[in-house]
Amino acid sequence: MVVDSSALARYILREEGWEKVRGFLEKDKVYSLFNAVIEVSNTVWRKAVVYRGEPEDISMKRLQLLQKLVESRVIEFENEIKYLGKAIDIAFRYGIPVAEALFIAQALELKETLVTCSKRQADTATKLGIDVVLID
Numbered sequence: 154m155v156v157d158s159s160a161l162a163r164y165i166l167r168e169e170g171w172e173k174v175r176g177f178l179e180k181d182k183v184y185s186l187f188n189a190v191i192e193v194s195n196t197v198w199r200k201a202v203v204y205r206g207e208p209e210d211i212s213m214k215r216l217q218l219l220q221k222l223v224e225s226r227v228i229e230f231e232n233e234i235k236y237l238g239k240a241i242d243i244a245f246r247y248g249i250p251v252a253e254a255l256f257i258a259q260a261l262e263l264k265e266t267l268v269t270c271s272k273r274q275a276d277t278a279t280k281l282g283i284d285v286v287l288i289d
Contacts, residue, residue: 155184155263156228157256158192159270160288165193165215166200170270170288177268177286178227184263186233186255193219236262247277257281 154177164174177183194216201212222228233240236258243254253274260267266284269275275287 154180154182154286155256155260155265155267156189157185157253157267157269157271157274158189158196159274160268161185161189161219161228162193162196163270163288165197165219173286173288174268178222182265183228184259184265185228185230186236186259187230188233188252188255190219190223190230192252231259233259243277243281247280249273249277253277257283 156174156177160174160177163169164171164178197212197215197219200206201209223230233255236255239258239261240251240254243249243257244251247254253271254277256267256269257274257278260278260283261281266286267275267278268286268288269278270288272287272289275285278285
């Protein structure tokens with residue numbers, strides 16, 4: 154499975170549907186991109202600092218969980234540069250952001266199912282023949 158930033162953020166923030174993402178993290182092979190770590194970290198920061206949606210200590214615990222996922226290799230994080238050329242092509246052809254197209258390119262290359270919370274990304278991946286799990 155390829156888990157994108159939106160699904161990983163839902164898991165880290167314990168938002169509705171996070172349990173489904175946890176189920177996928179228990180699979181044998183789970184992939185994502187290093188960029189997801191940055192995107193999810195920024196989402197946690199934004200919730201705490203910009204929107205004042207939760208106390209800083211809770212946000213720091215969430216970021217520690219994310220770091221544990223990286224260090225434990227529960228998810229194999231790959232360098233997104235490997236998929237950038239294909240992602241740019243997908244982004245321009247289908248009108249989606251490169252950040253979303255990167256996970257589609259990864260799923261295509263690895264021939265894996267994409268797990269996402271983005272309907273736009275799921276629709277595009279489906280058009281490209283990728284199996285998708287849309288967590289809504």
